[in-house]
Amino acid sequence: MPPAIVVDRVSQLFPGANGAPDARALDEVSLEIKRGEFVCLLGPSGCGKSTLLNIIGGLLAPSSGSVKIGETVVRGPLPSDVAFVFQESTLLPWYTVLENFRVSLEFQGRTDGWREHSMAALTEVGMQGFAGYYPSQLSIGMKQRINMARGIALDTAILLMDEPFAALDEQTRLVLGEDLSVLLARTGKTIVFVTHSLSEAVLLADRIVVMTARPGKIKSIIAVGEPHPRSPDFMLQPHFSEIRNQCYELLRDEIRSTVDAMREARDAHTG
Ligand SMILES: Nc1ncnc2c1ncn2[C@@H]1O[C@H](COP(=O)(O)OP(=O)(O)OP(=O)(O)O)[C@@H](O)[C@H]1O
């Protein structure tokens, strides 16, 4: 069995605005992700986590290097076995929840049984009673729960999630995190999950990929070694705190250098 995802020496340069030099967002990132694995990308703001996720999902072509999903090189948006869940709820306000699901499933060519798939996914996150609601009738937590269900309804082997719980309060984050862990244990999906939160990474990940400040490189990969499904009670165990502390130590210098770079840029600007 080939790995689910292979990232091979991926670098990303973005052209500088107004004659500024090009900005290197990612520098020779290589990573193999196994089938059924839950991998968290953790790193300071601006280190290239979203860029890497977008390259894996084909939304962005890398400046150099390549990504394979299974044995196929990614050459365009959303390879057939991949679904995205973003930080912001991307539900269209003029459609009901169920109609939103129909649009997304149609877009990915999954028209057969779309209604059953959608209702099953809504049931999975306990939101089956809200299929006929409009997004404006739902709380932020409910919308994000439904956003996650839509990713599940696409029924892909791989879910790419970019800070899906960032806008939620701590308790809702924990509950959704637990749901996701249960989903992983039940379906064997491969999940790549971007987060800023140390605790969220340790609670959810099989492996945590700690990235350096820009340009993003892999600083270290930490295995968590705790079976799914996990509950938030895992956070009470010494093993959890040990790994969290280890992540913090790795991140500390990177966060500092990100803040220093921001201050330098501010001072240069203000003269
Ligand atoms: N389309 C783009 N054009 C130019 N620069 C970009 C573009 N997208 C990202 N960048 C730059 O690349 C770097 C990495 O951005 P990215 O959004 O991947 O970081 P991130 O780790 O996801 O940050 P955050 O945690 O704040 O979401 C940043 O410096 C950003 O300004």
Ligand SMILES: [Mg+2]
């Ligand atoms: Mg980001």
